[in-house]
Amino acid sequence: MATDQAHVPAAGELTESGERRRDFIYIATGAFAAVGAATVAWPLINQMNPSADVLALASIDVDLAAIKPGQAIKISWRGMPVFARNLTQAEQDAANKVPVSSLRDPQTLAERTKEGHTNWLITMGVCTHLGCVPLGAGEGETKGDFGGYFCPCHGSQYDTAARIRSGPAPTNLVVPEYAFKSPTSVTIG
Template sequence: MATLEHEANGEPIIDGDGGEGGVRRRDFINVAALSFAGVGAVAVALPLISQMSPSADVLAQASVDVDISKILPGQAIKTSWRKQPIFVRNLQPKEIAEANAVPLSELRDPETLAQRTKPGHTNWLITLGVCTHLGCIPLGTGEGENRGEFGGYFCPCHGSQYDTAARIRKGPAPKNLVVPPYEFSSPTVVKIG
């Protein structure tokens, strides 16, 4: 049999074996209100958190496979990765020799061709096709396009010129064309990203 005791405010407290309905009504209302607030906070936080994650089209382009089997020496193609242009160039032995002959002291952003390509694949130069000055797309991948004085790429917006290793040689661009992360998944396929 439960014994009732009275608090200072006059409400009954049950002594443990559950008489008179167990928990006080005020405690139940507090627990219910906190539970409701917690569910509401989760309902508000989930959409906010999910909007910060990448969209489906960005996730689909997290990496892209490029077939390089049809790119002849001296040719280049333009493709896309993460909504940015990518230049893939198959360098001729003459272009490789020209790039290697340039003293690093003459370069604004000194990098060797070997640093910009993968070992065993020095003829494949893969860069973002975005000028490091103000983000224009340089010319030099298409047949007959202006490649500038150094035979690489020419930015028509402000005249930046890149050599055959896509290193800045002349003009306002501060840096070389960026080399994205990539790997050769087979002798004829490059995975960018």
């Protein structure tokens, strides 16, 4: 074998004079090919990110006027439920009575609501354990041992400030970004 090809230098092993220039061209070509492939890869990956129409729905206005104290509503935002709850004075007191240091995810009710609107508890209705929707916002649903929310999937219990009290969930129900436009309406997102 390899009689003739003994004369044929392979791409790498080359004669004194040509060596450096050849290597440079091969490396430059390879580098360009690599950069090109990487550049093309980005749109192929980025196309899976939210498209413009999905992003356009990222904020909604919610009217809270119809929610009486002790009641809650579920709103769909980005395809997920948001709980808006009008806390009674008793519920607020119950939440404020709990020593913050004893909590798994220490936060006061004031930190979880907007100033001047502490009766409005607006949280994601998504359990921080594995993403089920907790019970407690709907009419007649169980509110769990702590009067807030109860996740039936794996038994996480939330209190009246939607803070995690027992069960596997690691953190409190997330408070989304929102702002009051008027005393009875908010913009979420």
